[in-house]
Amino acid sequence: MKIAVLGTGMVGQALAGRLAELGHEVTVGTRDVAATMERTEPDGMGNPPYAAWAAGRDDLRLAPFAEATADAELIVNATSGGVSLAALTAAGTANLAGKVLLDISNPLDFSRGFPPTLFVKDTDSLGEQIQAAFPDLRVVKALNTLTAALMVHPQQLADGQHTVFVAGNDAGAKKAVTGLLADFGHTDIVDLGDISSARGTEMFLPLWLRLMGSLNTPMFNVKIVR
Amino acid sequence: MKIAVLGTGMVGQALAGRLAELGHEVTVGTRDVAATMERTEPDGMGNPPYAAWAAGRDDLRLAPFAEATADAELIVNATSGGVSLAALTAAGTANLAGKVLLDISNPLDFSRGFPPTLFVKDTDSLGEQIQAAFPDLRVVKALNTLTAALMVHPQQLADGQHTVFVAGNDAGAKKAVTGLLADFGHTDIVDLGDISSARGTEMFLPLWLRLMGSLNTPMFNVKIVR
Numbered sequence A, B: 001m002k003i004a005v006l007g008t009g010m011v012g013q014a015l016a017g018r019l020a021e022l023g024h025e026v027t028v029g030t031r032d033v034a035a036t037m038e039r040t041e042p043d044g045m046g047n048p049p050y051a052a053w054a055a056g057r058d059d060l061r062l063a064p065f066a067e068a069t070a071d072a073e074l075i076v077n078a079t080s081g082g083v084s085l086a087a088l089t090a091a092g093t094a095n096l097a098g099k100v101l102l103d104i105s106n107p108l109d110f111s112r113g114f115p116p117t118l119f120v121k122d123t124d125s126l127g128e129q130i131q132a133a134f135p136d137l138r139v140v141k142a143l144n145t146l147t148a149a150l151m152v153h154p155q156q157l158a159d160g161q162h163t164v165f166v167a168g169n170d171a172g173a174k175k176a177v178t179g180l181l182a183d184f185g186h187t188d189i190v191d192l193g194d195i196s197s198a199r200g201t202e203m204f205l206p207l208w209l210r211l212m213g214s215l216n217t218p219m220f221n222v223k224i225v226r
Helices: A010-021 A033-038 A050-054 A065-070 A081-091 A126-133 A148-152 A171-184 A195-202 A205-215 B010-021 B033-038 B050-054 B065-070 B081-091 B126-133 B148-152 B171-184 B195-202 B205-215
Strands: A002-006 A025-030 A060-064 A074-077 A100-103 A138-142 A163-168 A188-193 A221-225 B002-006 B025-030 B060-064 B074-077 B100-103 B138-142 B163-168 B188-193 B221-225
Touching: A002 A010, A002 A065, A002 A081, A010 A025, A010 A050, A010 A060, A010 A074, A010 A148, A025 A033, A025 A050, A025 A065, A033 A050, A033 A060, A050 A060, A060 A065, A065 A081, A074 A081, A081 A126, A100 A126, A100 A171, A126 A138, A126 A163, A126 A195, A138 A171, A138 A195, A163 A171, A163 A195, A163 A221, A171 A188, A188 A195, A188 A221, A188 B205, A195 B205, A205 B188, A205 B195, B002 B010, B002 B065, B002 B081, B010 B025, B010 B050, B010 B060, B010 B074, B010 B148, B025 B033, B025 B050, B025 B065, B033 B050, B033 B060, B050 B060, B060 B065, B065 B081, B074 B081, B081 B126, B100 B126, B100 B171, B126 B138, B126 B195, B138 B171, B138 B195, B163 B171, B163 B195, B163 B221, B171 B188, B188 B195, B188 B221
Parallel strands: A002 A025, A002 A074, A025 A060, A074 A100, A100 A138, A163 A188, B002 B025, B002 B074, B025 B060, B074 B100, B100 B138, B163 B188
Antiparallel strands: A138 A163, A221 B221, B138 B163
16 A cells, blocks of 8 residues: 655654555655755654664655655654644645545643643544544544554564554544554554544553653553453 | 541442451541432432442441541542542541542543543642642542442452552552552552652543443453553
């Protein structure tokens, strides 16, 4: 499948690499290709800049948001929550219409330091804001509740015995995303309901961040025991 | 141990019953004893009114908040989040000073219907509000992330292979609460840090509520797989 992965950071790298490994034709989308390729410093978490990570990966193409999404059949939003709406706007409504968006973003606001707060919550969510801004996009919130390495290689932890969630208004889109998650190795995928249930998974982030602090690793996930 | 359980609803009943079963001397605290005993209707969730539930339980005493807490060594806040500060105020600062409070409350606001929203979140929490209002109370947020039956009988589900959390500023108080949780049967108790980490567990409620809807049962819990 032709897939656009928007975002060149840790999450974008993880998704793009794994999707290419699974045989998909992946284009990574960014605001400014030259600026992305010129960056030589690791990000705040110590992850490599895109150019260093992508060196030698001839199966990946880097393109501006609009070009990356133009012929994509499915789009992954792996941008930071604070720029997600801008990135999708730059992609352009015409390039998004009717397509499935796997939305991994979280509305994290680091302006007051760590731990971040949420710039939308409780009565709204970033997933819903994206769906409202692009009504013809078939938004599915998923994978925003665990670290990038486990999003795409869940079997690394407890043989994959843990849970991920999908939330969205379009049953066909949820089926497509669920299929991808299963291809990644996820075995327990809980459908939470319509896109408003993204509120729940986005509001899980403060607990996730505290757990990362207590456990001193991001390599954990929840399992819904029932 | 002499324990006061504030609140006569589902959570108060579960805690009071289990603590008495474990041999503790339990007094249930309420605003108005006569009004509580006169109530004959089940609550909104179909749980029995206190008088029906307590009938024949000679090991439990019902008293106004101040009387219930006066000689208690440990206090459980099992009131609805919206009235928790009022209940503790009615108990009186002198009756709270120096004592451990196991705070189970959640800041749920049902005024706009179901699902409820949170009346405090993200940059503050009900746990912190209680700690700030009663600086001499040793507040430990715990058990607010699962249904009442599983709070006190975790072994009912997957032999207890699931997780609960504690958050609080006082190490001794967290140790006391952790001991009680272990007595209930909890085997995986994660210390999230100071009372500000109550934000994380309170903000988990929206996800919990969506999960209850999707799974069609409250008899589930998270396990932190790591």
